[in-house]
Amino acid sequence: xxxxxxxxxxxxxxxxxxxxxxxxxxxxxxxxxxxxxxxxxxxxxxxxxxxxxxxxxxxxxxxxxxxxxxxxxxxxxxxxxxxxxxxxxxxxxxxxxxxxxxxxxxxxxxxxxxxxxxxxxxxxxxxxxxxxxxxxxxxxxxxxxxxxxxxxxxxxxxxxxxxxxxxxxxxxxxxxxxxxxxxxxxxxxxxxxxxxxxxxxxxxxxxxxxxxxxxxxxxxxxxxxxxxxxxxxxxxxxxxxxxxxxxxxxxxxxxxxxxxxxxxxxxxxxxxxxxxxxxxxxxxxxxxxxxx
Numbered sequence: 001x002x003x004x005x006x007x008x009x010x011x012x013x014x015x016x017x018x019x020x021x022x023x024x025x026x027x028x029x030x031x032x033x034x035x036x037x038x039x040x041x042x043x044x045x046x047x048x049x050x051x052x053x054x055x056x057x058x059x060x061x062x063x064x065x066x067x068x069x070x071x072x073x074x075x076x077x078x079x080x081x082x083x084x085x086x087x088x089x090x091x092x093x094x095x096x097x098x099x100x101x102x103x104x105x106x107x108x109x110x111x112x113x114x115x116x117x118x119x120x121x122x123x124x125x126x127x128x129x130x131x132x133x134x135x136x137x138x139x140x141x142x143x144x145x146x147x148x149x150x151x152x153x154x155x156x157x158x159x160x161x162x163x164x165x166x167x168x169x170x171x172x173x174x175x176x177x178x179x180x181x182x183x184x185x186x187x188x189x190x191x192x193x194x195x196x197x198x199x200x201x202x203x204x205x206x207x208x209x210x211x212x213x214x215x216x217x218x219x220x221x222x223x224x225x226x227x228x229x230x231x232x233x234x235x236x237x238x239x240x241x242x243x244x245x246x247x248x249x250x251x252x253x254x255x256x257x258x259x260x261x262x263x264x265x266x267x268x269x270x271x272x273x274x275x276x277x278x279x280x281x282x283x284x285x286x287x288x289x290x291x292x
Contacts, residue, residue: 004025058204
């Protein structure tokens with residue numbers, strides 16, 4: 001386990017004003033876009049399934065999933081990233097030899113073995129001080145480009161993470177819930193406070209692309225999609241970008257949604273097709289095929 005201090009601390013932590021003097025890292029912190037997912041320890045089965053699928057879709061496209069390692073929504077987020085062969089980061093208080101909750105110890109080891117990271121406020125063998133979990137939320141949020149509240153009651157750690165997002169200027173997305181469901185009542189409050197409603201991983205991916213946060217590495221599923229693009233150079237009829245355009249996609253974001261390719265890859269291919277005279281720009285940034 002590595003001790004991080006001074007210049008070895010992640011640069012994003014400077015946003016905290018008073019960042020921790022030391023952190024302890026097992027594994028490697030990922031580069032590229034990162035999205036924090038937080039929520040209740042007692043979620044509904046539907047919320048667990050949704051969050052796990054959401055995290056999996058983002059992770060398969062090279063987005064690192066950051067969460068706190070707790071049971072419930074946090075665990076669903078981490079497991080979703082692992083499902084996709086992606087990268088996820090646990091940000092917590094105790095050292096990795098004293099995991100909290102204890103039953104998630106094997107999950108934390110899997111995360112590190114899969115190329116992710118375990119980042120703690122305490123060194124390896126020190127147990128949790130529960131009073132520091134709210135401070136941990138500041139680190140978790142600071143490391144992320146956006147924060148998603150998967151399901152939350154009116155009180156709890158996820159509401160504290162949402163407060164950190166507002167204080168640090170991180171975009172806060174909230175999965176809407178029925179107001180009569182106690183586990184999700186906090187979503188109503190967060191939406192009133194300015195949270196953005198979220199109902200699809202595609203909306204998050206569009207935000208990251210618009211903000212210039214592009215994947216540095218991609219999980220196997222997305223890598224396969226990009227491999228199909230290179231293969232299509234020898235067979236233009238198999239080009240996934242052309243296929244998306246012929247299916248009605250008019251903008252680069254729509255092509256990303258249909259193909260699973262990174263925005264940078266799509267834009268490079270659009271430029272190649274434009275230089276070849278296959279497509280021309282249309283109104284309001286749209287694209288138009290010249291020939292089929």
